[in-house]
Amino acid sequence: MKLTRIMKTAGLAAAMAVAGNAAALGQDRAGWPDSFTVGTASQGGTYFAYGSGWANLVAETLGISGGGEVTGGPTQNMALVHTGDVAFGMTTMGPAAEALEGNSPLAPGVPLDNVRAIFPMYQTPFSITTLSSSGITSISEIPAGARIGFGPAGSTSDTYFPRMLETLGVEFERRNGGWNDLGGQLQDGLLDVIAFAAGIPIPAVSQLEVQTDVNIIDFAPEELATVLDAFPVSDFTIDSGTYQSLDRDAQAVSMWNFAVANADLPESFVYEVVKTVMENHDRMMEIHKASRSTIPENFEHNQVLKWHPGAVRWFEENGFDIPDDLEG
Known part of the structure; x- marks a missing residue:
């Protein structure tokens, strides 16, 4: 091969x-x-x-x-x-x-x-980032048809995050690319959401929040339970202060x-x-x-x-x- x-x-x-x-x-x-x-x-x-x-x-x-x-x-x-x-x-x-x-x-x-x-x-946490100007503050608020960047094709994020969001009832347009490129697209309004699966702090997110206001979106309790039941992941907490934009602990899932x-x-x-x-x-x-x-x-x-x-x-x-x- x-x-x-x-x-x-x-x-x-x-x-x-x-x-x-x-x-x-x-x-x-x-x-x-x-x-x-x-x-x-x-x-x-x-x-x-x-x-x-x-x-x-x-x-x-x-x-x-x-x-x-x-x-x-x-x-x-x-x-x-x-x-x-x-x-x-x-x-x-x-x-x-x-x-x-x-x-x-x-x-x-x-x-x-x-x-x-x-x-x-x-552990690789699965986390979601949007621009604060989008008004999206939770997974349930992601609008139908949202353009979501899932990272490079075939990556852990691209393999599992689309399945997770589909399980949670999110309808989206799937986009792929390197994290830096997707961060630029989010900032330019070409994407609505980036669904990251990467060790934290993610360099692309840290760079984004220096340049603009972002929301770090976590899983609601019922969403967390659904994903834990359906996928080979574990409960994970993104500690407050991991990012400048995060002033509270955020619930996520992770994979080793x-x-x-x-x-x-x-x-x-x-x-x-x-x-x-x-x-x-x-x-x-x-x-x-x-x-x-x-x-x-x-x-x-x-x-x-x-x-x-x-x-x-x-x-x-x-x-x-x-x-x-x-x-x-």
Whole structure:
């Protein structure tokens, strides 16, 4: 299966003296790649900022050239990592489960099972943003035929948010695009609503509220109950103060994200990648505030993907028991 890369981000981290660094750290680098790429998502979204950040942290720490690549998001990342077009990627549990079952829209009938989990990232809340001038303050007030941006085609937001809103009785025109582009369209009056599924704070929303007044719309109690019953999501609270425009806690739903790796990568390489991310929480928090959930204890939220042996080794060395049936 041939998949076209969308683009590679500029400024890959410069390689350090690999041999000297490896000797100093006592690492076995047999079979390591000369460079690596992390599949992220569109610019303006959390995946891009978070993924490019941890890629650069790993590159700097291990002395190997690496960086993030713009992609269509979790669904495409599963396919790219499966085929080895990128070494690493990031995905949410819903698209991951569909891909493993052969239900990916990018490869119908083909189980994308050459992918392994390596560390927990954060929860992706599903949240809605409108301009305050629209007068829309709740999901029930979204008018029939509203033009709603759902993010890149095939992304977690595009896969699940339309279904959620249809379940809640919302009639809409579906639009796709990168988060920055959709934010510009909302500001220009070309969209009525953006339905985001991304780690918070979402860069595109933070940028929007600097330029104009926005409403962060949450789920009413009965809407929340309906969506929790119908979809593989969990209750989530967007804390007041997450955005300048949010002066109260907002109720949302969320889905867990995990970093993934091609199953054929060397165990020693993946071990060092996991070690770098899991043991540098302060640096991860500098990359993105969503990293507050990037802690080893959250490994338990993966009930879908098998773990890469390099990740299994790091977690079990640090007192976390990976279930036997999920060891890859």
